Amino acid sequence: xxxxxxxxxxxxxxxxxxxxxxxxxxxxxxxxxxxxxxxxxxxxxxxxxxxxxxxxxxxxxxxxxxxxxxxxxxxxxxxxxxxxxxxxxxxxxxxxxxxxxxxxxxxxxxxxxxxxxxxxxxxxxxxxxxxxxxxxxxxxxxxxxxxxxxxxxxxxxxxxxxxxxxxxxxxxxxxxxxxxxxxxxxxxxxxxxxxxxxxxxxxxxxxxxxxxxxx
Amino acid sequence: xxxxxxxxxxxxxxxxxxxxxxxxxxxxxxxxxxxxxxxxxxxxxxxxxxxxxxxxxxxxxxxxxxxxxxxxxxxxxxxxxxxxxxxxxxxxxxxxxxxxxxxxxxxxxxxxxxxxxxxxxxxxxxxxxxxxxxxxxxxxxxxxxxxxxxxxxxxxxxxxxxxxxxxxxxxxxxxxxxxxxxxxxxxxxxxxxxxxxxxxxxxxxxxxxxxxxxx
DNA sequence: TTTATACTATTGGTTCAACCAAATGCAGGC
DNA sequence: GCCTGCATTTGGTTGAACCAATAGTATAAA
Numbered sequence: 001x002x003x004x005x006x007x008x009x010x011x012x013x014x015x016x017x018x019x020x021x022x023x024x025x026x027x028x029x030x031x032x033x034x035x036x037x038x039x040x041x042x043x044x045x046x047x048x049x050x051x052x053x054x055x056x057x058x059x060x061x062x063x064x065x066x067x068x069x070x071x072x073x074x075x076x077x078x079x080x081x082x083x084x085x086x087x088x089x090x091x092x093x094x095x096x097x098x099x100x101x102x103x104x105x106x107x108x109x110x111x112x113x114x115x116x117x118x119x120x121x122x123x124x125x126x127x128x129x130x131x132x133x134x135x136x137x138x139x140x141x142x143x144x145x146x147x148x149x150x151x152x153x154x155x156x157x158x159x160x161x162x163x164x165x166x167x168x169x170x171x172x173x174x175x176x177x178x179x180x181x182x183x184x185x186x187x188x189x190x191x192x193x194x195x196x197x198x199x200x201x202x203x204x205x206x207x208x209x210x211x212x213x214x215x
Numbered sequence: 216x217x218x219x220x221x222x223x224x225x226x227x228x229x230x231x232x233x234x235x236x237x238x239x240x241x242x243x244x245x246x247x248x249x250x251x252x253x254x255x256x257x258x259x260x261x262x263x264x265x266x267x268x269x270x271x272x273x274x275x276x277x278x279x280x281x282x283x284x285x286x287x288x289x290x291x292x293x294x295x296x297x298x299x300x301x302x303x304x305x306x307x308x309x310x311x312x313x314x315x316x317x318x319x320x321x322x323x324x325x326x327x328x329x330x331x332x333x334x335x336x337x338x339x340x341x342x343x344x345x346x347x348x349x350x351x352x353x354x355x356x357x358x359x360x361x362x363x364x365x366x367x368x369x370x371x372x373x374x375x376x377x378x379x380x381x382x383x384x385x386x387x388x389x390x391x392x393x394x395x396x397x398x399x400x401x402x403x404x405x406x407x408x409x410x411x412x413x414x415x416x417x418x419x420x421x422x423x424x425x426x427x428x429x430x
Numbered sequence: 431t432t433t434a435t436a437c438t439a440t441t442g443g444t445t446c447a448a449c450c451a452a453a454t455g456c457a458g459g460c
Numbered sequence: 461g462c463c464t465g466c467a468t469t470t471g472g473t474t475g476a477a478c479c480a481a482t483a484g485t486a487t488a489a490a
Contacts, residue, residue, distance in 0.1 A: 045260060
């Protein structure tokens with residue numbers, strides 16, 4: 001079941017697609033409930049979820065409105081987003097720098113643990129494992145940055161599930177090696193709490209991926 | 216009335232104070248409703264608001280839990296403020312640089328149009344307008360960068376709707392002036408297609424905000 | 431005609447009582 | 461000791477009814 005979650009994403013989609021725009025007033029709750037074929041109570045729980053995210057606002061006696069700041073951009077969820085090559089080069093260094101500033105000791109340990117499989121996959125020559133290990137490591141970086149908003153944004157750019165693992169597989173053995181080395185340097189900068197080098201290594205890493213990526 | 220909002224903030228406070236910690240299971244809805252002296256339905260709408268913000272999660276038949284990633288730090292408005300503050304210094308310059316590279320003629324015109332209200336608000340001394348005009352201009356920058364993911368990431372760091380407009384209001388008249396001047400320089404760099412100066416001015420701008428922000 | 435007031439319909443907010451569905455825990459049987 | 465099956469717990473959903481704030485309209489006064 002879980003209708004409330006489903007209804008919330010349906011409404012979110014209407015806003016993201018521009019059908020309902022900022023400042024627009026939504027149809028009355030009673031009618032929305034009927035349109036979606038759900039009870040008014042359930043419809044309301046869905047509205048409250050979007051309310052909690054600042055996407056919707058309500059005024060008793062007036063109506064429910066799309067918040068001014070909550071247009072297409074604000075309603076992005078990871079399942080709705082497509083992978084974009086030019087997002088990572090800017091976002092990852094920012095996240096890496098933040099991670100270097102704020103990573104907790106536990107997060108650092110976790111990162112150490114996550115880097116190992118990358119090296120193992122390089123040695124074994126397993127492309128799929130290599131890609132999976134990299135994305136896991138990047139998620140660890142995001143976790144270390146301890147910022148839910150940035151983590152969500154980065155997550156939306158990473159290959160999710162079966163989508164685009166090939167973006168993280170290089171062409172040659174040597175390139176695999178240098179990708180691993182670059183991530184290792186990144187981790188070193190994070191461990192030494194050096195934001196700028198961390199951002200720089202992150203940028204190098206992305207540049208490497210883009211250069212060696214299969215066409 | 217508006218009980219739901221009140222209950223949500225009460226629960227939020229319990230998490231912020233550490234009474235309920237990440238991975239903890241909250242008391243059953245029926246009992247919580249009684250404790251707060253409110254109907255179960257209203258209690259549920261409050262839970263959904265926090266659910267929408269990623270602070271709580273529910274499993275049917277099991278219970279309602281404080282999300283691991285959204286512990287003490289993530290759930291409080293004050294801490295969200297910090298998240299925004301330390302996310303922007305990294306992200307905005309990156310977006311500005313991209314905007315300088317890629318802004319279309321139309322986007323440039325739009326930016327000109329968006330900068331004017333900032334200056335007007337400074338002259339008029341209207342803090343609320345000043346904050347709104349700045350965030351609108353920043354959204355324009357994100358739009359000019361022509362990258363939905365980065366726009367979404369930046370959007371998540373901006374004051375959305377009723378949240379945190381005070382972030383963008385400085386303390387003194389002179390600071391208002393210099394904030395405006397900085398944005399004007401940023402727009403100039405964007406217009407001249409100079410990514411590095413644009414990033415630099417963006418960084419200056421954020422630094423200004425952080426220095427002059429009300430405590 | 432214009433303005434002010436009162437009323438009514440609309441719309442979100444709250445409550446209640448009942449039932450459904452998934453997960454949990456315990457008792458009994460192997 | 462382990463597994464099965466049932467009863468309990470707990471979140472999910474429904475429908476109806478009523479409260480409270482707003483908005484629009486009709487009416488009355490200037």
